[in-house]
Amino acid sequence: xxxxxxxxxxxxxxxxxxxxxxxxxxxxxxxxxxxxxxxxxxxxxxxxxxxxxxxxxxxxxxxxxxxxxxxxxxxxxxxxxxxxxxxxxxxxxxxxxxxxxxxxxxxxxxxxxxxxxxxxxxxxxxxxxxxxxxxxxxxxxxxxxxxxxxxxxxxxxxxxxxxxxxxxxxxxxxxxxxxxxxxxxxxxxxxxxxxxxxxxxxxxxxxxxxxxxxxxxxxxxxxxxxxxxxxxxxxxxxxxxxxxxxxxxxxxxxxxxxxxxxxxxxxxxxxxxxxxxxxxxxxxxxxxxxxxxxxxxxxxxxxxxxxxxxxxxxxxxxxxxxxxxxxxxxxxxxxxxxxxxxxxxxxxxxxxxxxxxxxxxxxxxxxxxxxxxxxxxxxxxxxxxxxxxxxxxxxxxxxxxxxxxxxxxxxxxxxxxxxxxxxxxxxxxxxxxxxxxxxxxxxxxxxxxxxxxxxxxxxxxxxxxxxxxx
Amino acid sequence: xxxxxxxxxxxxxxxxxxxxxxxxxxxxxxxxxxxxxxxxxxxxxxxxxxxxxxxxxxxxxxxxxxxxxxxxxxxxxxxxxxxxxxxxxxxxxxxxxxxxxxxxxxxxxxxxxx
Numbered sequence: 001x002x003x004x005x006x007x008x009x010x011x012x013x014x015x016x017x018x019x020x021x022x023x024x025x026x027x028x029x030x031x032x033x034x035x036x037x038x039x040x041x042x043x044x045x046x047x048x049x050x051x052x053x054x055x056x057x058x059x060x061x062x063x064x065x066x067x068x069x070x071x072x073x074x075x076x077x078x079x080x081x082x083x084x085x086x087x088x089x090x091x092x093x094x095x096x097x098x099x100x101x102x103x104x105x106x107x108x109x110x111x112x113x114x115x116x117x118x119x120x121x122x123x124x125x126x127x128x129x130x131x132x133x134x135x136x137x138x139x140x141x142x143x144x145x146x147x148x149x150x151x152x153x154x155x156x157x158x159x160x161x162x163x164x165x166x167x168x169x170x171x172x173x174x175x176x177x178x179x180x181x182x183x184x185x186x187x188x189x190x191x192x193x194x195x196x197x198x199x200x201x202x203x204x205x206x207x208x209x210x211x212x213x214x215x216x217x218x219x220x221x222x223x224x225x226x227x228x229x230x231x232x233x234x235x236x237x238x239x240x241x242x243x244x245x246x247x248x249x250x251x252x253x254x255x256x257x258x259x260x261x262x263x264x265x266x267x268x269x270x271x272x273x274x275x276x277x278x279x280x281x282x283x284x285x286x287x288x289x290x291x292x293x294x295x296x297x298x299x300x301x302x303x304x305x306x307x308x309x310x311x312x313x314x315x316x317x318x319x320x321x322x323x324x325x326x327x328x329x330x331x332x333x334x335x336x337x338x339x340x341x342x343x344x345x346x347x348x349x350x351x352x353x354x355x356x357x358x359x360x361x362x363x364x365x366x367x368x369x370x371x372x373x374x375x376x377x378x379x380x381x382x383x384x385x386x387x388x389x390x391x392x393x394x395x396x397x398x399x400x401x402x403x404x405x406x407x408x409x410x411x412x413x414x415x416x417x418x419x420x421x422x423x424x425x426x427x428x429x430x431x432x433x434x435x436x437x438x439x440x441x442x443x444x445x446x447x448x449x450x451x452x453x454x455x456x457x458x459x460x461x462x463x464x465x466x467x468x469x470x
Numbered sequence: 471x472x473x474x475x476x477x478x479x480x481x482x483x484x485x486x487x488x489x490x491x492x493x494x495x496x497x498x499x500x501x502x503x504x505x506x507x508x509x510x511x512x513x514x515x516x517x518x519x520x521x522x523x524x525x526x527x528x529x530x531x532x533x534x535x536x537x538x539x540x541x542x543x544x545x546x547x548x549x550x551x552x553x554x555x556x557x558x559x560x561x562x563x564x565x566x567x568x569x570x571x572x573x574x575x576x577x578x579x580x581x582x583x584x
Contacts, residue, residue, distance in 0.1 A: 071548020079556035098550035254494025357506035365564035
């Protein structure tokens with residue numbers, strides 16, 4: 001082993017440690033930013049060292065310059081320009097890019113490997129080829145799956161679960177074909193065309209996996225695809241014998257899998273149910289249609305403001321509607337005014353409020369709401385019974401009491417915020433349209449509930465004016 | 471590239487893989503919900519290390535096709551790694567502690583309103 005090779009292992013070890021610390025530091029709001037910068041620093045070190053020491057780059061240096069420039073411009077502009085509400089999609093598209101890169105690296109590796117002799121049916125020499133195939137298939141699935149997830153959240157792909165007659169059979173045939181091709185490519189042939197067919201089918205599989213999943217479940221899907229990309233990167237690292245790729249990929253693969261599981265648990269569903277349950281197309285149909293028949297009470301902003309201003313405690317329940325309307329800043333103003341009057345104000349954050357766990361936290365933090373006021377579901381659920389007002393801003397399914405009682409409801413069993421236990425419930429909503437799960441919310445028909453219709457931002461601004469006048 | 475063909479190297483890689491998976495599991499199971507989005511985004515940036523793979527592939531490219539693949543790989547990998555870290559930093563910018571906040575979470579509703 002040359003000194004440079006030895007030093008490369010040292011650099012990769014430092015890189016691996018920074019990646020682990022980055023994830024660890026992200027566990028606390030105080031250290032999270034440091035963690036991210038540490039990870040970025042380790043990344044720069046690893047990439048710079050690789051560029052500096054890899055032989056053969058002198059002839060192809062322009063690829064790095066051109067590719068690096070294009071990639072940096074897209075990455076920086078994308079990351080800087082995206083509105084906070086579109087964060088989940090952005091993560092999805094960056095993740096898709098990583099998956100695509102892994103697939104491309106795997107393809108290139110395949111081309112290199114096939115310039116040698118056919119491997120034969122021994123298992124040991126076939127292992128790198130199996131890893132190559134894994135990298136290609138998982139990376140491809142992650143690429144197209146992420147693009148569809150992006151499309152569903154961005155609104156250019158139907159966010160409802162999309163299925164077609166016989167889609168299960170098509171999926172089963174596709175999976176079987178992929179397996180057959182994998183076995184053939186691992187042991188019996190190194191035909192490039194066959195490999196390209198394999199990759200093409202994997203790209204189709206990514207689309208077919210995500211299309212039948214509703215937009216409300218996209219956070220889980222993005223997290224899962226993030227984990228997939230990690231595994232694909234680990235697989236290519238395995239083939240290249242590159243420990244930086246192997247360790248970073250495995251770290252993300254494992255942590256992404258756990259995160260996915262945590263999200264599913266928050267919704268009291270299994271991952272299988274998310275992937276194949278076609279949420280909202282089963283039992284949801286039975287209850288849909290009752291919306292117009294519900295008797296609801298409405299309230300105007302002035303009355304709602306008085307109710308809060310003279311209450312002792314107010315719990316604000318933000319949801320995706322707040323994000324869409326960009327109402328977080330007026331919400332913070334409302335909080336400040338109420339606190340100045342001695343009202344206890346807390347925010348109840350459901351684990352899946354918004355489009356991603358932590359989505360609401362990010363938005364409210366952006367508006368300077370101290371994170372000490374943001375309470376997780378288990379922490380605050382008992383407090384609703386003592387709250388004078390629960391102010392629901394654009395949240396729906398996470399407040400739906402039928403999750404507790406109605407066994408026919410598609411969200412039955414999902415832990416919800418006990419909003420209906422508050423003395424008064426004020427629901428800010430654009431219309432009586434149902435939530436992402438496409439089901440009705442009996443909360444709106446409860447006697448303690450009053451609806452305040454309108455755009456969330458304008459309504460909250462009216463509430464702010466109301467509290468000032470009260 | 472032949473490194474991984476050596477049985478010893480395969481075994482080493484397998485050990486690293488399994489042990490790292492446990493590290494990933496342990497590190498993430500302690501993250502509070504509010505940081506899940508930044509965490510996902512941060513992890514997303516970390517697998518942007520795939521750009522290193524694209525660089526290595528570019529170095530060994532001996533056909534125009536492989537060179538083109540290297541270029542696509544470098545572009546996609548750079549988007550992943552640069553965009554990933556920048557967007558995560560942007561999210562985390564918002565989690566700065568307020569100067570008037572102490573360490574204890576027990577603060578009740580009568581505190582200063584930031």
